[in-house]
Amino acid sequence: MPHRVPDVLAAVDLGSNSFHMIVARYNHGQLIVLDRLREMVRLAAGLDEHGRLSRESTQRALLCLERFGQRLRDMRAESVRVVGTNTLRKAKRRGVFLERARDALGHPIEIISGVEEARLIHLGVAHTTPHEGGHRLVVDIGGGSTELIIGEGLSAKRLESLYMGCVSLSARYFPDGEITEKRMKRARTAAQLELEPVISRFRRSEWDIAYGTSGTLRAVADTLQAREPAAAHVGREGLEWLLQETLHAGQTSRLKLPGLPPERQDVLPGGLAIVLETFDRLGIETMRIADGALREGLLYDLLGRLTDEDARVRSVRAMEGRFHVETAQADRVEATALAFLRQVRDDWGLDDPLAEPVLGWAARLHEVGLDIAHSQYQRHGAYLLQHADLPGFPSHEQQLLAAIVGGHRRKLLLTALDDLMPPWHLKALYLIVLLRLAVLLHRGRGPRSLPDIRLAAKAKGLELTFPRGWLDEHPLTAIDLEQEAGYLEAAGFKLKLAA
Numbered sequence: 010m011p012h013r014v015p016d017v018l019a020a021v022d023l024g025s026n027s028f029h030m031i032v033a034r035y036n037h038g039q040l041i042v043l044d045r046l047r048e049m050v051r052l053a054a055g056l057d058e059h060g061r062l063s064r065e066s067t068q069r070a071l072l073c074l075e076r077f078g079q080r081l082r083d084m085r086a087e088s089v090r091v092v093g094t095n096t097l098r099k100a101k102r103r104g105v106f107l108e109r110a111r112d113a114l115g116h117p118i119e120i121i122s123g124v125e126e127a128r129l130i131h132l133g134v135a136h137t138t139p140h141e142g143g144h145r146l147v148v149d150i151g152g153g154s155t156e157l158i159i160g161e162g163l164s165a166k167r168l169e170s171l172y173m174g175c176v177s178l179s180a181r182y183f184p185d186g187e188i189t190e191k192r193m194k195r196a197r198t199a200a201q202l203e204l205e206p207v208i209s210r211f212r213r214s215e216w217d218i219a220y221g222t223s224g225t226l227r228a229v230a231d232t233l234q235a236r237e238p239a240a241a242h243v244g245r246e247g248l249e250w251l252l253q254e255t256l257h258a259g260q261t262s263r264l265k266l267p268g269l270p271p272e273r274q275d276v277l278p279g280g281l282a283i284v285l286e287t288f289d290r291l292g293i294e295t296m297r298i299a300d301g302a303l304r305e306g307l308l309y310d311l312l313g314r315l316t317d318e319d320a321r322v323r324s325v326r327a328m329e330g331r332f333h334v335e336t337a338q339a340d341r342v343e344a345t346a347l348a349f350l351r352q353v354r355d356d357w358g359l360d361d362p363l364a365e366p367v368l369g370w371a372a373r374l375h376e377v378g379l380d381i382a383h384s385q386y387q388r389h390g391a392y393l394l395q396h397a398d399l400p401g402f403p404s405h406e407q408q409l410l411a412a413i414v415g416g417h418r419r420k421l422l423l424t425a426l427d428d429l430m431p432p433w434h435l436k437a438l439y440l441i442v443l444l445r446l447a448v449l450l451h452r453g454r455g456p457r458s459l460p461d462i463r464l465a466a467k468a469k470g471l472e473l474t475f476p477r478g479w480l481d482e483h484p485l486t487a488i489d490l491e492q493e494a495g496y497l498e499a500a501g502f503k504l505k506l507a508a
Contacts, residue, residue, distance in 0.1 A: 475506070
């Protein structure tokens with residue numbers, strides 16, 4: 010059900026090279042930008058070969074987030090989305106950093122997959138470029154990854170995230186800032202190897218117009234336009250000129266090109282190698298530059314969640330259809346689980362905005378594993394949900410959804426909750442209990458409605474009160490509930506039945 014849209018929304022993109030924040034007012038169906046902040050943090054440059062973030066890059070990031078936090082501190086949780094991309098996807102032991110970052114910013118951080126990043130980038134581009142019909146190719150070269158998308162209208166048709174970016178390639182092939190033809194050739198070969206597996210899906214015949222977005226391509230476009238003010242697009246002739254100027258400089262410190270920001274000098278060679286190979290391999294002749302990118306996509310996706318276009322709902326519906334979920338049974342289990350949640354929400358501290366939707370989605374998808382095998386189907390379902398591409402879901406929400414489905418029947422393994430993002434490593438148990446009970450009470454799979462069941466919640470405990478005589482009239486359900494009490498007791502949770 011749509012929610013009231015807050016007057017002001019904000020999105021923060023913790024990129025591998027730069028951190029961005031955008032704040033906008035929602036007015037008469039439109040987003041009007043109020044603030045844009047950007048800081049060059051170079052998070053990817055602080056990631057070592059073991060996946061550890063350096064103290065210096067961590068400190069730069071936290072100081073930036075403290076400054077962003079001053080603007081966001083008074084905004085409600087449902088008004089703000091904060092996402093981390095490639096570097097934070099790769100970082101080991103990122104939990105400590107994410108907790109410190111949350112404290113600095115005042116809002117939690119979602120780590121999104123490369124495919125989800127691509128979807129959001131396309132959404133930002135689609136909302137900020139003219140609707141010209143046909144298919145668009147979108148290229149976003151970030152600090153640690155490059156996203157390729159083919160879309161039509163507001164819908165992304167093909168999504169890809171490649172493990173190359175301007176920071177990572179520059180650090181690998183131009184570590185001391187020296188630029189030579191040999192080094193550029195090696196960097197371009199590396200970019201070519203990354204592009205090779207996806208060329209057939211993004212070749213010229215698959216799209217009508219090309220758009221570039223974000224730092225590297227915008228820096229290239231600004232530099233070319235400073236050279237030739239009439240240059241409205243990025244073209245091959247301009248790129249060849251920029252390549253020769255870059256090689257002629259010989260050192261990143263000597264890249265004094267009009268239109269090129271000083272903070273872009275160190276990462277231009279790696280970024281340029283990716284641009285050149287992307288043009289060559291995908292058959293791009295000219296590329297327009299879009300104003301929208303990941304942060305704008307985040308705003309529009311957040312707006313969709315608050316109205317009636319939540320991408321997560323579409324993903325859940327798609328999984329239901331793909332794995333032949335019995336819709337009527339899913340409806341019954343969902344309704345009961347959510348009714349139970351409303352009774353215990355306050356006592357169990359389940360007032361987080363995610364609690365209700367994720368429980369509902371888990372109820373709808375709890376049987377997806379049946380398409381693989383009936384035996385241990387809850388584990389099959391958890392595996393599918395953990396590893397499937399689910400547009401709209403950040404990784405921590407996807408893991409939470411998988412954990413709830415995986416725990417909805419039989420023996421309950423609490424160790425499966427240890428890796429969930431706080432506070433869900435503790436509170437997911439409560440959602441699992443509610444889903445288990447809803448599934449059990451609808452095991453007959455019939456349309457008959459349940460009686461009025463009252464729930465009284467305690468810490469690690471729950472009392473169910475049934476109408477007098479109902480359990481005697483339904484002995485199989487009573488036996489199932491007694492067995493369920495045993496499963497939960499083994500997990501340190503006490504289930505009590507009363508009439």
